[in-house]
Amino acid sequence: MITLTDFLIVSAALFCIGLYMIVSKHNAIQILIGIELMLNAAILNLVAFGKFDKIANGGQVFALFAIVLAAATTAVALAIILNVYKKYKTIDPRKINNLKD
Amino acid sequence: MSLAQVLFYVMAFIVVASALFVASSKNLVRSIFMFFITLFGLAGLYVLALADFVAVTQIVIYVGGVLVLILFAFMLSGKETLNVLQQQKSKFISLNKLPALLLAALFFVVMVNVILKSDVDNVYWVKMVRGANRQIKPNDLMTDNIGINLMTRYLLPFEAISILLMMALVGAAHLTRKEQGTV
Numbered sequence: 001m002i003t004l005t006d007f008l009i010v011s012a013a014l015f016c017i018g019l020y021m022i023v024s025k026h027n028a029i030q031i032l033i034g035i036e037l038m039l040n041a042a043i044l045n046l047v048a049f050g051k052f053d054k055i056a057n058g059g060q061v062f063a064l065f066a067i068v069l070a071a072a073t074t075a076v077a078l079a080i081i082l083n084v085y086k087k088y089k090t091i092d093p094r095k096i097n098n099l100k101d
Numbered sequence: 102m103s104l105a106q107v108l109f110y111v112m113a114f115i116v117v118a119s120a121l122f123v124a125s126s127k128n129l130v131r132s133i134f135m136f137f138i139t140l141f142g143l144a145g146l147y148v149l150a151l152a153d154f155v156a157v158t159q160i161v162i163y164v165g166g167v168l169v170l171i172l173f174a175f176m177l178s179g180k181e182t183l184n185v186l187q188q189q190k191s192k193f194i195s196l197n198k199l200p201a202l203l204l205a206a207l208f209f210v211v212m213v214n215v216i217l218k219s220d221v222d223n224v225y226w227v228k229m230v231r232g233a234n235r236q237i238k239p240n241d242l243m244t245d246n247i248g249i250n251l252m253t254r255y256l257l258p259f260e261a262i263s264i265l266l267m268m269a270l271v272g273a274a275h276l277t278r279k280e281q282g283t284v
Binding site for chain 2: 001002003004005006007008009010013014015016017018019020021023024027029030032033034036037038040043044047048050051052053054055057059060061063064065067068069071072073074075076078079080081082083088094099
């Protein structure tokens with residue numbers, strides 16, 4: 001029997017790895033991957049609890065919504081990263097410290 | 102120990118180990134390809150949580166869409182992104198990574214404590230569902246139920262998210278277009 005606690009601990013580990021990537025990386029694409037990891041941890045929680053909602057399927061349906069949101073986030077974030085790269089010739093977030101003026 | 106439990110531990114190990122590799126790898130391409138394995142392992146975990154449809158959606162959208170998008174953006178942004186990475190040739194735990202590592206580890210300790218203390222397997226509504234034997238069982242077909250729920254109970258969020266997705270994609274296309282003439 002796989003308990004809910006097992007799922008939650010796996011997702012907590014994933015969330016913390018994502019947090020580490022967001023805080024420590026120097027590359028916008030890697031930070032984006034960290035955000036994706038955190039989103040996936042949240043989706044894993046939704047799916048694990050969704051097992052106990054047979055009639056309304058709340059967990060699974062909102063996991064689907066979260067996946068779609070993640071796809072939209074990635075598309076916009078990558079567009080912004082490409083623009084930033086065109087302007088600054090780097091995607092290190094710590095070197096991007098000028099406004100457009 | 103049943104087969105499902107063994108599979109769960111294997112999948113959980115694959116997911117966490119490949120995520121750790123993604124976090125620690127110096128090579129961006131390698132870490133992106135390792136992220137594939139994390140996502141596949143997560144799809145396996147969804148199957149073990151009896152959510153087949155979400156697992157297939159995960160593979161189609163994440164592996165087919167998001168990762169290909171990330172790879173394209175990486176290849177379009179050229180070689181300088183790699184140079185940033187090669188400058189810092191230090192070990193996994195270097196001095197400037199230490200605060201981040203500490204933050205993540207302590208946060209993990211806090212989260213595990215919260216999870217163990219809250220004892221989610223004995224929450225009121227989970228217990229009630231389990232007592233009435235109404236949880237999803239391995240041989241239930243949930244896909245048609247998800248479809249019906251999506252078109253009745255969750256119709257408003259569904260429409261809202263479709264509008265949002267269209268706006269996001271139009272916005273992304275607008276952001277990346279070639280500037281011509283003015284502006």
